[in-house]
Amino acid sequence: xxxxxxxxxxxxxxxxxxxxxxxxxxxxxxxxxxxxxxxxxxxxxxxxxxxxxxxxxxxxxxxxxxxxxxxxxxxxxxxxxxxxxxxxxxxxxxxxxxxxxxxxxxxxxxxxxxxxxxxxxxxxxxxxxxxxxxxxxxxxxxxxxxxxxxxxxxxxxxxxxxxxxxxxxxxxxxxxxxxxxxxxxxxxxxxxxxxxxxxxxxxxxxxxxxxxxxxxxxxxxxxxxxxxxxxxxxxxxxxxxxxxxxxxxxxxxxxxxxxxxxxxxxxxxxxxxxxxxxxxxxxxxxxxxxxxxxxxxxxxxxxxxxxxxxxxxxxxxxxxxxxxxxxxxxxxxxxxxxxxxxxxxxxxxxxxxxxxxxxxxxxxxxxxxxxxxxxxxxxxxxxxxxxxxxxxxxxxxxxxxxxxxxxxxxxxxxxxxx
Ligand code: NAD
Numbered sequence: 001x002x003x004x005x006x007x008x009x010x011x012x013x014x015x016x017x018x019x020x021x022x023x024x025x026x027x028x029x030x031x032x033x034x035x036x037x038x039x040x041x042x043x044x045x046x047x048x049x050x051x052x053x054x055x056x057x058x059x060x061x062x063x064x065x066x067x068x069x070x071x072x073x074x075x076x077x078x079x080x081x082x083x084x085x086x087x088x089x090x091x092x093x094x095x096x097x098x099x100x101x102x103x104x105x106x107x108x109x110x111x112x113x114x115x116x117x118x119x120x121x122x123x124x125x126x127x128x129x130x131x132x133x134x135x136x137x138x139x140x141x142x143x144x145x146x147x148x149x150x151x152x153x154x155x156x157x158x159x160x161x162x163x164x165x166x167x168x169x170x171x172x173x174x175x176x177x178x179x180x181x182x183x184x185x186x187x188x189x190x191x192x193x194x195x196x197x198x199x200x201x202x203x204x205x206x207x208x209x210x211x212x213x214x215x216x217x218x219x220x221x222x223x224x225x226x227x228x229x230x231x232x233x234x235x236x237x238x239x240x241x242x243x244x245x246x247x248x249x250x251x252x253x254x255x256x257x258x259x260x261x262x263x264x265x266x267x268x269x270x271x272x273x274x275x276x277x278x279x280x281x282x283x284x285x286x287x288x289x290x291x292x293x294x295x296x297x298x299x300x301x302x303x304x305x306x307x308x309x310x311x312x313x314x315x316x317x318x319x320x321x322x323x324x325x326x327x328x329x330x331x332x333x334x335x336x337x338x339x340x341x342x343x344x345x346x347x348x349x350x351x352x353x354x355x356x357x358x359x360x361x362x363x364x365x366x367x368x369x370x371x372x373x374x375x376x377x378x379x380x381x382x383x384x385x386x387x388x389x390x391x392x393x394x395x396x397x398x399x400x401x402x403x404x405x406x407x408x409x410x411x412x413x414x415x416x417x418x
Contacts, residue, residue, distance in 0.1 A: 007300050007324075009088035015325050017091070020401035023394075029418040030409045034094075037087055039063040043133035045111070047126045050119050057126060059111040061134045063143055064090035067411035070141055071107030072097055072349055074148025074177075075130070075155075079114040085299070086110045089148075092320055093349070095404035096342035100381050102353045107143050109134065115150045127155050131162040138163065140173035140360060146352045147177040149222070149298075153189075157182050173359030176352035185355035187370030188348075193227035193296075194371070195347015196318050197235050198378040199339045200292065203314060204236075206386050207337060212237030215290040217312070219282060220297030221245040221261075221271050224318040224345065228294050230258045238292060242285050243271050246297075249285040250277035286310060295322035302327045310336065317341040323397075332395040340397035342404070343385055350377050 014035050021031040045057040060083055063071045073093035076086070086108045094106025111130060115123060137143055147156055156178045164170045172183030180186065187194075204211040216238045218225045225243065232238035242251040243261060247270040250256065256277065264274050272279050286293065286306060293312035295301055299321035302310060307327035315331065315338040317323065323331070323338065331338055351374055358364050365373075389399035412418055 008084050009299050009321050010084035010091070012300075012321065012325060013088040013091040016397070016401060017405065019325075019398060020405045023392075023398070024402060024406055024409070026405070026409055027413075027418065030412055033412060033418050034065065034405065034408060037062045037064045037090055038066065039137075040083075040087075041134060041137055042083070043130070045126065045129040045133060047122060047129055049122055057111055057113050057129075059109065059130050059134070060086045061109040061137060061143070061145075062086050062090040062107060063137070064106040064108070065094045065408060065412075066105035066107075066143070067408055067415055067417065068098060069103040069105055070139075071143030072102075072104040072146070072352065073106055073108035074146045074348075075109035075111070075151050076148040077111050077113050077115040077150040079112065081110040081112045088299075089320055092342050094408060095401060096346050096349055097353075098404040098407040099343055099385070099400055100346045100350055100377055101407070102350065104144075104349075104353060107145075108148075109145055123155065124158050127158045128162040131159045131166070135163050135166045138174050140171065140356060144173065144352070144356060145175050146348070147223070153177055153179045153184065173356050176355040177348075178355070183355070183359050185351055185358055185370060186365065186367035187374065188351045188355060189223070190227040190231060191351035191370075191374060192224045192318060192345050192348035193231050194235070195350060195374055195378045196224075196228065196294070196316050196339070196344045197231050198347070198375050199344050199382045200314060200316050201236055202379055202382045202386070203337055203339060207313075209291075209313070211292075214238055214292055216240045216292035216294060217242035217285050217288045217290045218294040218296055219244050219249070219285055219301065220295070220319060221265060222296070224348075225294065225296030226258075226262060226265075228296055228316075228318060229256070229261065232292075232294075233258060241290060242280065242288055244280075244282050244285050244297075245271050248272045249280045249282055250274045251280045251285070251288065252277040288312075292316060295319045298322070300324055302331070304330070307331055308334075313337060314339070317344045320345065328395055328397055338396055339382075340385075340400050343381055343396070343400050346381065347374055347378060350374055
């Protein structure tokens, strides 16, 4: 799925920042500071396996910038995780929290592992081992992780429990995306997809295009992608004609029913071979002639090699980093409307922030209140980006960077760091 074997997400994140810094004429010291993480913790994790052996795993927590508030960002379990991927994701979290004007900074964590090859017991011991090492730099006022690729509310619960033992008291606000019974927030489960769809709704208004009945293709069928299927229909009346996961995709021009596809994946482990649909590759899915394309899996799937073949009008980036800078330019010239990742998928961190707030005052909101507040935050950020992009005649990602970087740079200056 990756185009360039040498693709480095952190190089891409730095290039995006450099472009914004040039337009903003950012002070060189501030620019240099924002090009690097402030802090990194690399950890080695011994884990007892079910067969009695001990395996050693490697993990990271990267606190990119906390000028505007405590670090915030998910933890990924992935076999191909690299420190540069985690650095890039931590940088994007910094821009994301600033763009949504949340009083938070950016961070990210990861463990190099294949979670599908671990038993539940091994997964629990690995998650607890991570907190034993990284817990010292976490906390409601320091840095607050959350779920990301292949991490779940159950994993957040084990981590919150391990942290509680470390501290000697329950400190649920140290991590978000927890189950409801352990201080989770109503509305967190589908927040990423819901937030992206609020943006798409507003983009439809901005471009004066009708969305009900519009066709959509979704790459990735995990938390972000599967909820995009469900809510795309419920909220905007989209007709989802193609979806995929790591094993491949399916296409049915008459539309795919969410309940049935979800049940098929739950039963077989994949969306492929869904009865009545045609199997397609992940690459072919991206190039389908649909109105809305939703990358919701991994980085760098839209690149110089395929950008010219992407036909969708709207690219709704629920994944982080799905589009390379070269592809961005190609899509912009063609007139595609990209809702960039750190705006589009910010629903997750926004409701995570609401979860932190609820944990801090130990009072919990109704789901309808969460949806309403999420809508307000996403809609506001969307129009700020759209208006700046229109005014400056730049693509949406650059406009989003201009807003976010200038906010972080202001905090850095006010604090006297540069
Ligand atoms: P997840 O683990 O729930 O699901 C990932 C999905 O991607 C799975 O369906 C998997 O099969 C699929 N996938 C993996 N490799 C693939 C490949 N090579 N081709 C196609 N599909 C592949 O993860 P998630 O939480 O849904 O995250 C997906 C993306 O959304 C990531 O980029 C993540 O950083 C981003 N994101 C998630 C959240 C959140 O709240 N979950 C918030 C912001 C951004």
